Amino acid sequence: PSRPRPKVILVIGGPGSGKGTQCLKIAERYGFQYVSVGELLRKKMIHNATSNRKWSLIAKIITNGELAPQETTITEIKQKIMKIPDASGIVIDGFPRDVGQALSFEDQICTPDLVVFLACTNHRLKERLQKRAEQQGRPDDNPKAIDRRLTNFKQNTIPLVKYFQERGLIVTLDADRDEEEVFCDISMTLDNKLF
Numbered sequence: 001p002s003r004p005r006p007k008v009i010l011v012i013g014g015p016g017s018g019k020g021t022q023c024l025k026i027a028e029r030y031g032f033q034y035v036s037v038g039e040l041l042r043k044k045m046i047h048n049a050t051s052n053r054k055w056s057l058i059a060k061i062i063t064n065g066e067l068a069p070q071e072t073t074i075t076e077i078k079q080k081i082m083k084i085p086d087a088s089g090i091v092i093d094g095f096p097r098d099v100g101q102a103l104s105f106e107d108q109i110c111t112p113d114l115v116v117f118l119a120c121t122n123h124r125l126k127e128r129l130q131k132r133a134e135q136q137g138r139p140d141d142n143p144k145a146i147d148r149r150l151t152n153f154k155q156n157t158i159p160l161v162k163y164f165q166e167r168g169l170i171v172t173l174d175a176d177r178d179e180e181e182v183f184c185d186i187s188m189t190l191d192n193k194l195f
Ligand code: UP5
Pocket: 013, 014, 015, 016, 017, 018, 019, 020, 021, 022, 037, 038, 039, 041, 061, 062, 063, 065, 066, 067, 068, 069, 073, 093, 094, 095, 096, 097, 128, 129, 131, 132, 140, 149, 175, 176, 177, 178, 179, 180, 182
């Protein structure tokens, strides 16, 4: 008998909303595979930026806090997902970023089972990113790129959230609260909607 396809959960939200933090918790609690699209692109860019023109351009784009080309991003996700042997679920962190990407994902990969939107105030997003920048310093955690990431997020999110709302696929959660409280809501939502 053929196995059912894994459940696919997309987690979206502003830079610093806690996508990475919460996706790891989801993966652990439910035994799902974790795919961070930002991480996928950063790894690939570090690996290829010096030898490959396309990726050196993408490295610049990402370091400036802009979005990588849609087709490249979808191709990377597709390749990554195809390598996952078998899983009951896949949780995707930080994708899609706009309606175009959402359409293309559905067209080329699948319709998600659930989209979780981590809603956070601008002030909280900045505060968390600044704190993380002091501790780790990702290439795009500089003040200019942080501003670009916040601006892009603000521009694209309302239409994106609306798109998923119209299809009844999205749950919006208050992500201003501490990690445990947010995860409590997430796990209640997943228990309700997926099982
Ligand atoms: N923290 C987390 N939750 C907290 C809480 N509830 N209370 C207090 N502190 C909390 O969290 C950020 C920081 O806050 C951490 O220090 C954490 O401990 C703390 P994190 O879980 O890292 O938040 P996250 O939402 O993952 O923030 P991140 O900075 O990773 O978000 P971005 O959306 O900027 O990053 P991403 O990796 O998704 O994308 C980066 C770039 O990749 C994009 O700008 C773009 O250039 C490119 N990209 C594309 O081009 N296309 C894509 O589809 C995806 C990415």
